[in-house]
Amino acid sequence: MTDQKGFENKITPRSEDYSQWYLDIIKAADLADYSPVKGCMIIKPNGYSLWERVQEVLNKEFKKHQVQNAYFPMLIPEKLLKREEAHVEGFAPEVAVVTHAGGAKLDEPLILRPTSETIMYEVFKDWIHSYRDLPLKINQWANVIRWEMRTKPFLRTTEFLWQEGHTVHKDEAEADACAREMLAVYEKFFADYMAIPILVGVKSESEKFAGALRTYSCEAMMQDGKALQIATSHNLGDNFAKAFDIKFLNEQNEMVYGWQTSWGLSTRSIGGLIMTHSDDKGFVIPPMMASTHVVIVPIIPKPEQKESIEEKAQSVAELIRVKGYNVHVDTRDMRHGEKYFEWEKKGVPIRIEIGPKDIENNSVVAVRRDTGEKEPVAIEQLVDKVTVLLNAIQVNLLERAKSMRTENTVSVDTWDEFKQALEDKKFILAHWDGTSETEKIIKDETAATVRCIPLDSVDEEGVCIKTGKPSQRRVIFAKSH
């Protein structure tokens, strides 16, 4: 789809206005559009292809863990949501309610799913009878609605797309192991495909999922030093099982409650992808996420050269396609400089330029999107070179993001250092007394929250930076999106 506004788009530099830069990138790369409904966005083909890639990769991973896809209704009777106390408290303020349908008022209002624990667990109880039915592992790809006040494309929208996995296990240990396994699936997906380094950890009490025993999360650092919670996995304990009466006959022939998990990753991850790698020229797509790996731009000084140069470009494209890469040859009637500019904005990993001189030398020029490096490549070496470059780009993006995070993470031991570090836009490793009260005081004063208690944190005696009370380990504080 041609974005007519494309070429004129100006991208605000990150340093000037990070928030505007993010919106400019989305527009420049034609990823999404605003819709006539407040807070709901349209995911355009360039954006949606990223989501399709997420689905493709995660479906394969989930299958390895014996997860089965299914689909549950998006309408939930209001009374079901109310069944688990902490859950309804967390979600009631953001639900949208259907009160009328088919021309009449409904007897009972229906809510649009903000998440599907309640509607799923209401039937899980009929699907599970004995330990032989366990573990039950169900996933669905769906749209959910959460009424948000301040919205931003991909990062926080009233309607968003996600996958939500829901499992039932025979005991708490197996449920917790499952929650951590799925967390590891996400962590690996972000590292290997999205090239986003992840901090995995446990959420504090006040930041955990409404109804969970324990929430694990994937936290990523964006280029403004803020954290993005980019996927979560919950150990639900037996909270929902008790509320929904999910029982089974165990091997000892006793009726006992099941133990559950839920875990999700949404289109918010696309927002994280955009914010992690893009630069002031536009979007940068990690090769493992790209639907177009290479764009070929023919350089045509004289109209009479058009046919032969484009023919060569097409034959070069075919060579590369044989390796399984997607290659686009841009034959539009535009100046090649404009095309370079456009494909840079759209983030295609490699641009290949081919003109009359290149054809004479039986070579092309390859340009990396991540570094901008240009180099001539002999056509006979091109296929191998494309593989090498794509791998190098993928590795570089992850390494660059890791370095950025390392450089911007500090350990602090005093409240003054803490405030200074926040002003410097750092992730902060600090001692905290572990109470929600102290967390709230810190949040009210600085807007920073405990992002997570890292899974790899080491025991270390210390005192809380705010209250001076004893602490056993450092946690990660940061402002967040």
Add this chain to the structure above:
Amino acid sequence: MTDQKGFENKITPRSEDYSQWYLDIIKAADLADYSPVKGCMIIKPNGYSLWERVQEVLNKEFKKHQVQNAYFPMLIPEKLLKREEAHVEGFAPEVAVVTHAGGAKLDEPLILRPTSETIMYEVFKDWIHSYRDLPLKINQWANVIRWEMRTKPFLRTTEFLWQEGHTVHKDEAEADACAREMLAVYEKFFADYMAIPILVGVKSESEKFAGALRTYSCEAMMQDGKALQIATSHNLGDNFAKAFDIKFLNEQNEMVYGWQTSWGLSTRSIGGLIMTHSDDKGFVIPPMMASTHVVIVPIIPKPEQKESIEEKAQSVAELIRVKGYNVHVDTRDMRHGEKYFEWEKKGVPIRIEIGPKDIENNSVVAVRRDTGEKEPVAIEQLVDKVTVLLNAIQVNLLERAKSMRTENTVSVDTWDEFKQALEDKKFILAHWDGTSETEKIIKDETAATVRCIPLDSVDEEGVCIKTGKPSQRRVIFAKSH
């Protein structure tokens, strides 16, 4: 997922109660479940895997036609729906309305999409400026809500899943060609994958899509002789373009309206698949739609033989998997007869039985789900035999359905013959005067409607079976699901 109720399930014979038979098949094959919300079903993993297959195949086909996937909001401002007169008239009675969200009453009610013409076309007008932006071809996979009074799993549910394609073209001829191309994509999909023979034709005025200039449809005959409208493709003319102001600068530098199409296929097609091929023993899955092609059931007369027989079964499975087929080895602790019964109900195309005698003879027994035919197969020939059998099943299912339709389609020339043919549960080729009035009289009296005016119908002078007025061609009448 184990269906505990599985083995006890009784399947009502088709001849006794077709409607109950259909529900029994869904339960026996564990395809769907009822939900706590009236009219909304849960698509269980066995059912959802069929939908995933639909998505996989159609996405590939759509791509060949340069269709791009995107995603639009499911909430639509009420005023947008009202923009096109015929459209709102058709859909207003079945919409569900969100009146409250985020704890407050909304200023303007939002409806849940019953289809997405309005929300898409409201932004298409901003995406299209000149003929260079055309054709625009967008598809989305989404859930839609239509408040239905009488619902039936897959066939008619309040919420259903579908794909909806929406295109804009430079002129009417190109739009009509696109609508027919996509109709052909559906027709081919049903024939080649679902093994469902399709009648393609044009809908009568009273049966066409609300807002369309012309509706093309795919009609299939179910085993009760009723028709199922299983996919539609609409030439929207410039009706919506005028209502939504979709204009572009043509090559002559004039601002003109675009010409549009929309086309959709839903989870209803799964209902059609179930009803076309299943028998009184259970579901029958065409191999091209199956996620499991072969199930291997080890026969273990004595416990001490279990290990060696299952080992052999696994090695046979590996042999077949090399060819790209999905093979399941059923090692559950159950009698093999129960397993046969269960896999028959679930419709897996080929069952392979392997016991001690088979191992001695270096052979297995292969059983076709469609015909029940059993034959011994030497293991060294098994891989080729599986391919042969799967192809044979696929061909047989389509041929069987074709024969059924041919045998149950009649040409009639009088009103008495017409009524008799309906009682005999036939598709009827008859002359009709082409008016909505006559169609309504016939429908009120017999419940039969014009299913379509076949695209391959030949000109033939005749007189309407009801009014005696002149007619140019025969059309297809039938009762429908």
